[in-house]
Amino acid sequence: MQKKEQVSALQIAFMIMLFEIGSTPLFLLGGKVKQDSWLAMCTGSLGGFILLLLLLWIQHRSPMLDLIGMLKFHFGGVAGSVIGLIYCFYFAYQSMRNVRDLGELTALTLLPRSPLPLTMFIFVMIALYAIWKGAEVVFRLPEVLLPLVLFFYFLIVLLLGIMGSIDFYRLSPVNEGGFMPIVEAALPDIVSFPFGQMIVFLMLWSLWEKPGVPVKNTVTAYIAISIFLIFMNALNVAVLGPTIAGISQLPFLKTVRTLSNLKFVERLDILVTTQLFIGLLIKMMLFYFCAVKGISELSGKPAKWWVFPVGAAIYGTSFLARDYTQHIAIGLGPSLKIDPLFQIGFPLLLSISILLRGWFKRTSS
Template sequence: MEKEKISSLQLFYILIGFEFGTTIILGLGAGAKQDAWIVILVATVSSLVLMSTYVKLASFYPNMTLIEIIPKLIGKYLAYPVIYLYIAYFIYTAGRACRDFGDLIVSTILVKTPLVVVIGSFMVLVIYCLRGGVEIFGRMGEAVFPIFMFSLTIVWILLLSVESIQFKNLTPILGNGVKPILKEVYPKSLNFPFGETVIIMMFLPFLKDQKNAGKVGFAVILIGGILLTINSVLIISVVGPELYQMDYFPLLSATRLVSIADFLERFDALIILMMVAGVFFKMGAWMYGAAVGIAQLFSVKSKKAIILGLGTIITPLSLVIGSDFVKHLEIGFGLIVTYVHTLLHIILPILFLCIAFIRKKVLS
């Protein structure tokens, strides 16, 4: 086990930035239209069960990551395929975060810049930070999170100033019934972004005070869910439920409607700043989780070379994930979120917890 440690607050910053990631600018729960904010609230409450599963499982095996826990539960040989699956998932999802970031940048401010240049440049920054270790990553959280929240607050204030804002866009509440909400929550919104916090199990061994693991996890889910709900309410109030459902980046579209005295306009830079901060933590957490997993699997002491290698894999992977952004989203929400996420976020962790409980309480 490494000597590097991070504080509870640093882990919170990393995970809340990770949870926001690309989610903050996407239309979360869009299938429920004006009830999207209800989708987020229901998913938030449901996700507390998932987080309690992750934290409780980790408590049975303190100072161990998920990759180290799995062999203890199902045996060495059965564990290998599952471990490989989780590591491949971490790498693949990091590539998806890269692609989300790259497509937003190329479609907004760097329209003539090749996608590979945008993603590659950002990857260099992430690699540079992660090679410094988890402590540096935690300090980046302390530095970047306040900037992120400041930008988000400014954006919300600006949205409230838009002349076309109408809170009646949120009505009729439950106008389409409960079914669209449940369809969006289970498993889509439950898995993305809340279920992705399974990555916490790769960071808990680095936490200074293990007793705060549950507090950090639940705070990330609750605070993140509340902020995403407020964000969804404001976006729908500005652009309406139809555009919220159809637009790939509804927060960006809503912000473009801001005009103060016909002079201060085009606040796209704030959205880009938030996206850069969010994706930094999302991609960084996935990459670091994969690096830790590979290092533990193959008994490698230093992760620096692994992180560099992952960067050279994830960058081209992000380019071939989908032929275009539409295909990229179709694969993500149609296949990955529905099936892969359900297996890795819900089914396996609950199964592992049941096995751990039997081993610790029944067989001991």
């Protein structure tokens, strides 16, 4: 009998934090409300927290099952397997988007002369190797990478403070246009990205080495990283101002470039790009891992059977968009519209099924 892979609560917490960071600090989410974008982030994180509590409750009711097992148990073998397969495609699609992001950003920033297919292939192979080794290897990576990423962000914020680049008066007037524009900026876009992507952990909480659900570590990690992302969002506006931050494609990169007057260090934008690579790689790897895990459970075959086919599919489909502009347009358009179905719609149906099953059990007894 194959030994079940297990991870610690601390590893889960670190993975949540690095997964949620991803590439989020580089963008001004909620930029349409200008200096109130940080309030939109607060609103989005609150909405995401409510969703997180729902996901934790669902996991608590079926602590030994992952998302695929829950779908089959509550919706029946056929319907549950179909929905589970759709989720596997969704995870693979999200992984593909991160592969393309990694390749395009490498070409834009670090290696403009390197062939795009080659750099993307290298990233997929790195993820493939870790997933082939199993969950315990995948979850060890954040233990090494998260402290490094947070240290680099701390260093950049410290340098911005020393240089006097941060002016929090640029965040005023607060709530200038009222509360409704802030809500409209946060829902559903900011809830979907990055907070709603916590749906992926319904595939992972069951790997915890202890019985039950690591609620304390999960909630602590979510709150800590939400505060960090809100602060980074406000930082972009405090350095660049709401207008420039709102029109910049990568405002945090522009924020760091304001440190160009420093004489003792150059090309800090490479540091930012490296942080972006780490975040995107972990996010891509985790979606890839969940796609493999889900298909393995649906097929009844070992996960290693599916690592290469799923990796090949992710790599191949990453070229469907003819250029990066189209890739971004799809991501901010149709892709963002279907996210609530997977992040909110199916979990709500699952929770209703759990409640009805409990009610029927009580009435029949």
